[in-house]
Each structure stands twice: as structure tokens, then as C-alpha cells.
Amino acid sequence: MSSIQLIQATPISLSSPLQALESCSTMAELKQHHSQIIKLGLSADNNAMGRVIKFCALSKNGNMGYAEKVFDTIPKPDTFIYNVIMNGYLQRQLPRYSIVLYSQMLQDFLAPNNFTFPCALGACCNDNAVEEGKQVHAHVFKFGFGSDGFSQNSLMHMYVKFESLEEARRVFDKMVKRNVVSWTTLISGYAQRGYIDEALKIFESSMTQRNSVVWNAMIAAYVQSNRFHEAFALFDRMRAEKVVLDKYVAASMLSACTGLGALEQGKWIHCYIEKNGIELDSKLATTIIDMYCKCGCLEEAFEFFNGLDYRGVSSWNCMIGGLAMHGKGEVAIELFQEMERKMVAPDNVTFVNVLSACAHSGLIKEGRYYFSYMTEVHGIEPRREHYGCMVDLFGRAGMLEEAKKLIDEMPMSADESVFGALLGACGIHGNIELGEQLGMRVIDLEPKNSGRYVILANLYSKAGRWEDVASVRKLMNDRGVKKSPGFSVIELGGVVNEFIAGEITHPQAKDIYAKVDEMLECIRSAGYVSNTDGVLHDLDEEERESPLHYHSEKLAIAFGLLNTNPGEILRISKNLRICRDCHQACKLISKVYDREIVVRDRNRFHHFRNGECSCRDYW
């Protein structure tokens, strides 16, 4: 009682408890101030209650349940209060609650304002509420916020999410004042749907107001569509314009390096991050681990991983996946066990990686064990991806019946990737009948994926069924499906060199081809027989027109031998899978030239040393 009298005695008495609300940091403090305010008789005061609710709904330590309780006691909540509570739900991933509140607000004849719409639209977006989103769009105009930048950007964002790019573009075109968010939203919108050229046009027109976010949206657009060189070019432009390199750009560029296998460039960015104190969060750490793994440096990846102060589940997953890719299944399992000892809860991705580690290393028993372990011990139900890994595991090992049985037993329908895993196995083990059925099915499911046609055609060619090979090729042509051309990349002295089979445009082309011939001569005397018998590779993944011995990886190796010192490791990345012939050749080259060669193909790593490959020919 006495404290209230004291407050009432001074003229600033009413504002001070409200001011105190602004400085609270815990719910306990807030509740104290709240009860004081009620004692002052302000329980129906929207200004006072609004501040209480704001803290509960929006601050880090806020309690949404308390916000709801207070909300229920307010006789006539105003727009501000609705906004704050709707935002609270949105931030807590409860968009449906926000939408319900929005319509309640309209029923109460409260006019939404410029703060309401971004929230309501965001809620529709997160709840996939297309129809309601369109209605809110109409309200934006009806209530006079048609030219409010925040509302317009939120509209664009929503339409991008709903895949109505035309609608997003219409909003963008009508905007009188655009800001960085407008550019960014549209650029990434186009990029997500694969319209990179359109994204670039928007980017170029953002000239006057570009910050690192806009730059990154475009760089990421290139990276996501595998146009790594263009990402690098844009990055150079960005640095020339002295735009700061922040953690997002660093992450995108690391992915570009990963895509190309450009280790030196990746290391440079890693160094830059450390030197310039760029915040190393768990996502960025994962990107760095991924870069080292996919650029062939497991040791560096491990060193970095071990040096991290905090290792989130995605970092563990990435490291386990890296080991899997390098054929180190046993080590991957050990790392998983360490993860459990460190009490890091695995998620579904963890088990995808553990199972794929088993598949790549032929660990059938272990794969079976972890497949049931994930559900029994961690309560994680297997998804399609996990079934895909198991099909891959059995399939590679030649246990096609077992793989087929598993597909039949799946509680969900199999998709193209599950069938694809089995199809791949039919290819390895030459099961024509099953492969033919699956091939047709997978092509129907994914008519634009050239790889599917190639596997089926290869299967036919293995069986000598040339007419069928021809008809698959005709089908591809008729549908306008083109094989992605095979290329290999080798990075020397920070320069990325790219080779395409049979291509002669490289400045050192003459020397390179001579070196290939020399290489072949040398390995022939070591027992190499070029795998050209029959027309087995009639429709290989690599361009058919170029002779086998000028496949892109051979050109890259020749280039590497010409331009490095004895003993240096040659690291090559290939966008497709390495073919049998090149695999055999690499083994012998590693022996004859006494060179370690690391080849990353579409699926995994091959470490060639002294005539052997780390995959033990199991791939």
C-alpha cells in the first residue's frame, strides 16, 4: 500500500512503472511490474497492457502463455496489442494462430495498420494459406497500405513462396520506392525457380542500392544452379566495389568452392573468416567442414571440426557424411558413437549419413543394425531417404532380391530416388530384366533427368541390345533431354582449370594430349588394357563422341602431372561418375608415376595410391 501512495504522491508516478517495463529482462521482473500496474488500476489500459504483452510475446525471455492470459483480461484490445500477439505466434511457428487472430481483429472492427500486414502475410506464407493470403492482399489495398514498402515486400515474399512469380513481379513493378529487401526477395525468388537470367537482370537494376545481402542473393543464385564460375566472377566484382564480406557471402562462396573442388580458394575464405573475426556460427562451421570434405581434405576437416567450441548436430552430420563419402565407413560409425557419448541427439540426417557410410563401405551387418537402431533407440522413424540408403546398401552388394523386398515393405510409396538406387544396382550387377522395368518407371517419374536414360541405355548395351539402346536415345532426343557434358576440374596455384573430354581449347592442349598418350603408353606396360572391347560405352555418361582415352579426368591428370612437382597430390573433381576405364587407368597411373590422385565424382571420393583405390573397387 505504502509504495502506491508514494508513487501517487509524485507527478511522474504513472509513467515510471511503465518505463520500468522497458528495462525488464526476465519474466519474474515483468510479473512484478505487471501487478504494480494492476494495483494502479490500469488493467484496462491498452497502453500499459500492450507493453506487458509486448514483453511476453516478443522478448527473448518472454512467455507466450502469460501474454495470452493478459490478452484475455483486456476488454477492448487495440491494433497494437493484436499486432504484438500475432507476431509472437508467428515467431513461435504458430502461423495459424496469427491468422485466426487477424480475422478476429477484423470482426472486432479494428483497422489493421502497416505493422499488421507484414505479420499477417508472413503467417499466411508459413501456413501455406494461399487463399487467405490473397484475401489479406486485398485488405492491404482496402485499408490504404498499397504503397507501404513493408507490406509490399511481404506480399512479394508470400507470392515467391506460393510460386506465383508473376504476382510477385507485379507487386515489384508497382513499387515506387524499392529497398534492399525488395531486390533481394525477387532475386532469390527467380533463383529458386531456376530463372537465373531473370534474377541477374533484377540484380543489375539494383545498382544504386546494393548491400551485401543483395550481392549474396545473386551469388547464392549462381551457386544453387551450379554456375560456380559466375559466382566467382560476381564475388570479384563485389570485392572490387569494396563491399564487406560477411558470413553469408562467405558461406555462399565456400559452397562455390565446394562445387568446383577449389580447395585453395576455399582455404582462402576460411582464413579470411578467421583473420577478420567473421562470426563463426554453427551453420558456417558446417559449411567449412563440408568444403574440406568435398575438396578431398578429410584431415583438415577433422582438425577444424575438433577445434570447434560448439559442435551442433549438423556439424556432426556433415563430418560423418564426409567420412562416408571417402569410403571410411568404420570411422564414420566410430564418430557416430562418439557423438552419442557426447550426448548430442542425432536426427534423421545423421542416420542417412550413417547408413550411407555403411552402403559405401559394404558394411551390410552394420547397416541393418543401425536401420533398426534409429527407431528402437532414438525413436526416429525411417523416411524414404533411409529406405533409399538401405536399397543402395543391398543393391551395391548384389543382394537385389533383398533390396526389392525392402521396397515392397516400405510403409510409404517409393520415389524415383529409391527406384534409382535399385536401378543403379542393376547396372552394376547386370540384372537386365529388373533394370529394364525400373528404368522405364524411373524415366516416367523423372522425364527430364538425363542420368536415368543413360543408365538404362548402358544396361541395354551391356546386354548387346543395340536396338533398345537406340530407342532410348531417340526418346531422349524427342523429349529434348540433353546429357550434361562431363567435365573435370583441377585447381593449381589457386587457378581452377576445367577440362571437357576431347576439347582442345586449353592453351597447353598440345602438351596435355601428348602427355595423355605418354601416360597410356606407360600404364600399358604395367598391364593396362583399354576397356574398349565391344561398344560397351556406346552411351557412356561422358560424351560418346570423344574417345575413351581422352576422357576429361585423364586430361586433368595429364595437366596436373605437367604442372606439379613429383610427390604432390593431384586433386580432381568430376561432375559425373568416373567410368570403369578411367578408374582402372587412375589406379595404374598412381603406381607408375608414384602419385597420389584424389578424384571426387558425383557420388564419392576415390583415393588412388600405389595402384589401389580407397573404394576397393566397391562403387
Add this chain to the structure above:
DNA sequence: GTAGGGTTAG
């Protein structure tokens, strides 16, 4: 009180 960018398998 409000909006935008990066990672993890096959």
C-alpha cells in the same frame, strides 16, 4: 512491434 541472404545424403 514489422521484411531479406548461408549448411547437412543419394
